[in-house]
Amino acid sequence: MKGKKVIVIAGPTAVGKTAMAVRVAQYFNTAVISADSRQCYREISIGTAKPGAAELAAVPHYFINSHSIREEVNAGIFEKLALQYAEEVWRNNDVVVLCGGTGLYIKAFCEGIDDIPAAPAEIRKEVIARYEQEGLGWLQEEIKAKDPGFYAVGEIQNPQRLMRALEVFNATGRSILEFRTGSVIRRDFExxxxGIELEKPQLHANIATRVRQMVKDGLVEEVRAVQEFRGHNALQTVGYTKIFDYLDGKISLKEAEELIVVHTRQYAKRQMTWFRKDKEIRWYERGEGLLEDVIQKV
Incomplete structure (x- = not known):
């Protein structure tokens, strides 16, 4: 892979990553690999803010609409697939763009990921059902009691991370930390x-605008169409759980919309907390100067 390069474009939701990735890929006449844990599912498009038709037509995209919601996709699977995608692109081009907001997927591609066992379906369903009934507080207490080591260092405000840790413990009787080796794979490509960042007021405004547009574009209908899969990890996320609450009659659509805005802001903050830990990321306010700097490096 000598001479092959990957340009990573990271950042929080609604910051403008997709548009920048298309610009960079067009300049290098190459493709974009999505590093988003939900945009790979064909059945959910509005709530995942997939690239639009024009963006998908502008440059080739990988890991968009590549799977069905009936399938389970995780960081380990993404690592293998993304490396295959990159090798395919590199047959005709020395550069590939990796763009997304799922920090664990980007980390898996760049450094490799530990092989953590998958939990049996019945255990996963039970954990998700209890979380839906009893909320984040229950999840936190379960982890605190069963896996205090993970509770001390994990993202305890992130239900996805907590459910995964609880699934592993319930399936194996061991902490998820025991499966983490901390070893980093040195890739044979550059x-x-x-990363793209925005000042908080602008990012929050972008998020509010995006959420309201999602509702206008038919988010409720999209969620209604996948109700039978509501236990799937991809639907235990911002934009879907609150619409399920609306469909269940627990809250109004207006309340659901406002809660999605609030939770998306919180999610964006968690994304930035994750990405800030990676000191190799060079940040660009509003993306200004990113393409010019990358051209110089490539």
Whole structure:
């Protein structure tokens, strides 16, 4: 892979990553690999803020609409697939763009990921059902009691991370931390890490605008169409759980919309907390200067 390069474009939701990725890929006449844990599912498009038709037509995209919601996809699967996608692109181009907001997926691609056992379906369903009934507080207490080591260092405000840790403990009787080796795979290609950031007022405004547009574009109908899969990890996330609450008659649509805005802001903050830990990422306010700097490095 000598001479092959990956340009990573990271950042929180609604910051403008997709548009920048298309610009960079067009300049290098190459493709974009999505590093988003939900945009791979064909059945959910509005709530995942997939690239639009024009963006998908502008440059080739990988890991968009590649799977059915009936399938389970995780960071380990993504690592293998993304490396295959990159090798395919590199047959005709020395550069590939990796763009997304799922920090664990980007980390898996750049450094490799530990092989943590998958929990049996019945255990996963039970954990999700209890979380739906009893909320984040229950999840936190379960982890605190069963896996205090993970509780001390994990993302205890992130239900996805907590459910995964609880699934592993319930399936194996061991902490998820025991499966983490901390070893880093040195890739035989160059990785150029960039990130896009916005001042908080602008990011919050973008999030509010995006959420309201999602509702206008038919988010409720999209969620209604996948109700039978509501236990799937991809639907235990911002934009879907609150619409399920609306469909269940627990809250109004207006309340659901406002809660999605609030939870998306919180999610964006968690994304930035994750990405800030990676000191190799060079940050660009509003993306200004990113393409010019990358051109110089490539």
């Amino acid at each position: 990785i150029i890490k960039t």
